[in-house]
Amino acid sequence: MSDLDQLTQSLARNLKRWRGGRGFTLDVLAARAGVSRGMIIQIEQARTNPSVGTTVKLADALGVSLATLLDYEQGPRVRIVPEEQAVRMWSTPAGSRTTLLVGTEARGPLELWSWTLLPGESSSSDPHPPGTTELLHVTAGELTLVMDRAEHRVAAGASAVFEASVAHTYRNDGTGTMEMIMSVSIPPVRRDNAATADSRPSQGC
Structure with a gap:
């Protein structure tokens, strides 16, 4: 080609x-x-x-x-942001601070989740509607994110953003508990698809 x-x-x-x-x-x-x-x-x-x-x-x-x-890249994409690449937006000498962990170009309904996965456990999700974006920040342990059979390691302190329109799995392959905060951005419901507004899988995110 x-x-x-x-x-x-x-x-x-x-x-x-x-x-x-x-x-x-x-x-x-x-x-x-x-x-x-x-x-x-x-x-x-x-x-x-x-x-x-x-x-x-x-x-x-x-x-x-x-x-x-015009992005050439095909298939589901996962962008990992290591802890050292997070952007410190504001801080004071006393230690107060705000940090931009990860962002994406998306709009629509938003959900905020707290996740805990014990060693050896996992949670799988069917594809979400096209345009659904997930952002996550691992606070403890290490997450193995599986997208279209490709594995991505997200260590504590790192963040990730990906399009969730393909099947995906969150897995804890480590020996300690994995904890993360996740935000899910759901595309606005089109009027002609209003009847299927509740079709997003409930298992996983």
């Missing part, structure tokens, strides 16, 4: 995913971006290579960066 073909496929996949995650219909995105509905359909079907100007308009309308919209 040539670089141009790869770019076309990436843009098609990412545009469709971000539009779905934002809950935008074709008509809504067309109106927000000032791009014709027909052009958006062609882009999502990988049948055209839009101009840079058109791509920028679509990225702005979706509220994401151009790099995000």
Whole structure:
């Protein structure tokens, strides 16, 4: 596959995913971006290579960066943020502080979870709706996060963010208790899908 073909496929996949995650219909995105509905359909079907100007308009309308919209990477992605890379936002000589652990471009309903996994135990989850994002911060032990059969180790003090639209498992392979705080960002429910608003799996997160 040539670089141009790869770019076309990436843009098609990412545009469709971000539009779905934002809950935008074709008509809504067309109106927000000032791009014709027909052009958006062609882009999502990988049948055209839009101009840079058109791509920028679509990225702005979706509220994401151009790099995000053109990202080549395929499949579920997990971004691990080691403890030393967390950003100290504010502090005082006495020791008060705020730290930005991890962030993501997402909006919609939010859930905050507290997790405890004893050694050798695990919890698995079916795929969540497209656009669902999970952020977690391990406070004790080490988490083994399994995404699409790929294992990711998240040590105490580190954080992770990932798209939860594929099956995933949280596992404690260590000898001590694993504890973490997790936030789940759920995409807004589209009006035509309101009847399935409660379809998100209840097991795991």
